[in-house]
Amino acid sequence: MTLYFAHLTDTHINKPGHNPMFNLNMTDKLRQAFEQLGKLAEKPAFVVISGDLTQDGDTDDYRHLRAVLDEESEKLGVPVHVGLGNHDSRPAFREGYLGEAPSEASYYYSVNEQGLRLIVLNTQVPGTHDGRLDEEQLEWLRGELSTPAPLGSIIVLHHPVLPTMTDAMDTHLLANPEALGEVIEGTDVIGLLSGHIHFNSIGLFHGVPSAAITGVAFGLDPTDHNGMRFIDNSGYNLVLVKQGKMIATPAYIPGEQPVVFEMSYEAMKAHAHA
Numbered sequence: 001m002t003l004y005f006a007h008l009t010d011t012h013i014n015k016p017g018h019n020p021m022f023n024l025n026m027t028d029k030l031r032q033a034f035e036q037l038g039k040l041a042e043k044p045a046f047v048v049i050s051g052d053l054t055q056d057g058d059t060d061d062y063r064h065l066r067a068v069l070d071e072e073s074e075k076l077g078v079p080v081h082v083g084l085g086n087h088d089s090r091p092a093f094r095e096g097y098l099g100e101a102p103s104e105a106s107y108y109y110s111v112n113e114q115g116l117r118l119i120v121l122n123t124q125v126p127g128t129h130d131g132r133l134d135e136e137q138l139e140w141l142r143g144e145l146s147t148p149a150p151l152g153s154i155i156v157l158h159h160p161v162l163p164t165m166t167d168a169m170d171t172h173l174l175a176n177p178e179a180l181g182e183v184i185e186g187t188d189v190i191g192l193l194s195g196h197i198h199f200n201s202i203g204l205f206h207g208v209p210s211a212a213i214t215g216v217a218f219g220l221d222p223t224d225h226n227g228m229r230f231i232d233n234s235g236y237n238l239v240l241v242k243q244g245k246m247i248a249t250p251a252y253i254p255g256e257q258p259v260v261f262e263m264s265y266e267a268m269k270a271h272a273h274a
């Protein structure tokens with residue numbers, strides 16, 4: 001059996017008229033990504049977005065995002081699943097996106113998509129940009145993976161588990177990857193999907209592929225080892241599940257990719273201590 005879906009990440013959306021990041025319109029970028037998906041010869045089975053849904057995490061940002069995603073999901077004719085990142089706020093997300101009472105409870109779940117078990121975890125540590133999997137989720141995951149799914153399982157989590165080619169970025173990864181590695185050993189997990197670093201970075205983690213990909217909102221240049229170079233690009237990841245394996249194909253939306261902002265790590269440190 002074969003299944004294919006789209007993995008998007010880091011949409012960094014704001015409510016209309018509010019474009020704090022380099023004056024880029026993140027809603028337009030998200031719609032463009034869906035437009036590209038709509039042009040594919042074969043429609044993906046579903047879309048999953050791995051966090052940093054909003055830039056500021058306001059309730060109105062989530063209401064707006066929900067309206068946009070409902071519209072795009074209907075146009076494309078497939079479901080959209082979302083997870084949270086460090087820029088998100090659990091209470092505002094629960095209220096604005098889910099229409100629930102606000103609460104700090106972690107947002108994690110699993111869903112069966114045509115035999116594939118898609119598991120979405122919540123790695124954000126509220127109030128920080130750090131990523132960590134709490135005991136509650138690790139325990140839940142252990143139970144979830146105790147029985148195999150027909151096409152296996154794919155785990156979606158905002159903070160990547162593998163080191164990157166940029167040393168400074170490595171301080172921003174999942175803080176306890178080995179705890180996750182220990183839980184997935186010997187299970188039906190066939191791959192991991194992440195975002196957060198805003199560039200494509202793919203490798204093996206405990207024998208399964210782990211793909212962190214560029215953002216829908218913007219990219220970062222992984223070859224700049226002296227600082228952060230933000231690029232006005234936009235991408236997504238086409239994920240194939242075939243012959244019991246996960247195959248990731250990162251793609252960019254065509255167009256110019258200008259640098260919109262850069263700052264050396266030295267200047268950032270000086271700025272932080274000023």
Ligand SMILES: [Fe+2]
Pocket residue numbers: 010012052085087196197198215
């Ligand atoms: Fe992000």
Ligand SMILES: [Fe+2]
Pocket residue numbers: 052085086087158195196197
């Ligand atoms: Fe992030």
